[in-house]
Amino acid sequence: MPAPPIDARSLTARTVSVTPCGDDGFVLRIRPDVGQAPLRAARFFMLRREDRLSPAIPRPFSIYRQVGEDLEFLIKNMGTGTAALSQCTPGTRLRLIGPLGNGWPALDGEGAPWVMLAGGIGSAPFFMGIEQALAGMDGRKPVQRESITYLYGAARRGLLYDIEAFRRLGVRVEACTDDGSAGFKGNVLQLLEDLWKRGEVPRQVRLLACGPERMLEAVENLARARNLQCWLSLETLMGCGVGICNGCPVPTVESGPMGAWPNAKCCVEGPVFSVDDVTLAGAH
Ligand SMILES: Cc1cc2nc3c(=O)[nH]c(=O)nc-3n(C[C@H](O)[C@H](O)[C@H](O)COP(=O)(O)OP(=O)(O)OC[C@H]3O[C@@H](n4cnc5c(N)ncnc54)[C@H](O)[C@@H]3O)c2cc1C
Ligand code: FES
CATH class of the missing domain: 2.40.30.10 (Translation factors)
Known part of the structure; x- marks a missing residue:
């Protein structure tokens, strides 16, 4: 258990x-x-x-x-x-x-580049994620600065929390806002699509995402449609945080590695899940 x-x-x-x-x-x-x-x-x-x-x-x-x-x-x-x-x-x-919780998977410099998608306060787990990827995680090859693209979206400029600190990490940081008050006008997925179209980001990337549930559903759908590896850090409501109250269920992929039971517990099995394991989009 x-x-x-x-x-x-x-x-x-x-x-x-x-x-x-x-x-x-x-x-x-x-x-x-x-x-x-x-x-x-x-x-x-x-x-x-x-x-x-x-x-x-x-x-x-x-x-x-x-x-x-x-x-x-x-x-x-x-x-x-x-x-x-x-x-x-x-x-x-x-x-x-x-x-x-488990934390991000090992962010290694061996495979496809990483694209990190943050929405609003969902930026919080990425700061150390970028630092640790650049330093090398779990003895893996460190990720090169140019292999990390951090796309940060929010409703407006004032909700792009501490974005300058992210820029100082030296990776590519692109902002977007719903109202166009900072960066690209649109959401992080529209921004990624735009960067793909302009050939500024390779088509084969590995995705990490944290943000509002609707955003994560859209990221999950994109990852499935394009067959991209993708991990989501979920901000489910929680009661105990230690696996006792059953207050943090996340629907699992029926045919996936966790599929025998219809829900995983976000607090003790997450908060980071591969889209091979759980489905937000399939839940509705
Ligand atoms: C693993 C994990 C990591 C998190 N990391 C951060 C973080 O770094 N920074 C941060 O600001 N928040 C983070 N959150 C979300 C944070 O826990 C909630 O915002 C917080 O519990 C709200 O508490 P509250 O008492 O202020 O709001 P409440 O009074 O409990 O709720 C106020 C309103 O906010 C809504 N609400 C509460 N929590 C959430 C949520 N998770 N998603 C959407 N709506 C919600 C409620 O439904 C209600 O309408 C994280 C959540 C999880 C599970
Ligand atoms: S928050 Fe209590 S079981 Fe997860």
Whole structure:
């Protein structure tokens, strides 16, 4: 039975800083009371304040950056839990459960180039993903800078969180917005189609995506139609984060490796899944 990772713990931390980011987001920097080993990108923590201002159920957030002893989370204000975190001040005590989840697959420099598709706050797991791909993951050949294209889409300019930090990583970064206020006017898939048409990105690529569910459905459909390898990092609603509550089901591909049961648990079997394993698009 899928179980939480063996390095997951319940631990406390103190807030180091809260820095506004974009129109409605912030970077929460915390220092756990117990040091963390280097963490794989796209793993996550369940997070809440220790006081009564947070809802009782902690909320899941991807690790944005690991800086020395500190962890950073890039968070969009959505409701009660994120509002409580946004109001932390230096010293506010936090409760974490983690690190949880599997993280991105080994991003290696052996095969087709990587195209990373991020929508809105779905950019969070990509920062360390790019850093780790460039450094080499799991002893694999590092990915060359020119073999990573990062396509970042949002409704408008102010929701392209911290995009300059991504540009400083030295890979190709292209932005798009629904209203045309920054970069290409359209969504990330239209942008990719445009880059394909102009011959600026090879047709055979490997895809990684994180963003709103509708976007991920479209990415899944594209990957299937073009027979591209593709992994999705899902932001399913979660209750426990450790496989107990059944609150995070993801429909599996019936004929796929996980198909014997109709759902996988996002928290302990994901949040990153290959489109060979799960189907968002087929779920409706
Ligand atoms: C593995 C994982 C990693 C995540 N990483 C990040 C991250 O790095 N940064 C970040 O900002 N968020 C991330 N999320 C999403 C984050 O957990 C939710 O936005 C958060 O739980 C909202 O809590 P809240 O109490 O503020 O909102 P609530 O008060 O619980 O909800 C407010 C509104 O937002 C909607 N909502 C809540 N969660 C989601 C969601 N996941 N998708 C769509 N609508 C939702 C609710 O239905 C409701 O309408 C991640 C989720 C998962 C599962
Ligand atoms: S969130 Fe409880 S089982 Fe996944």
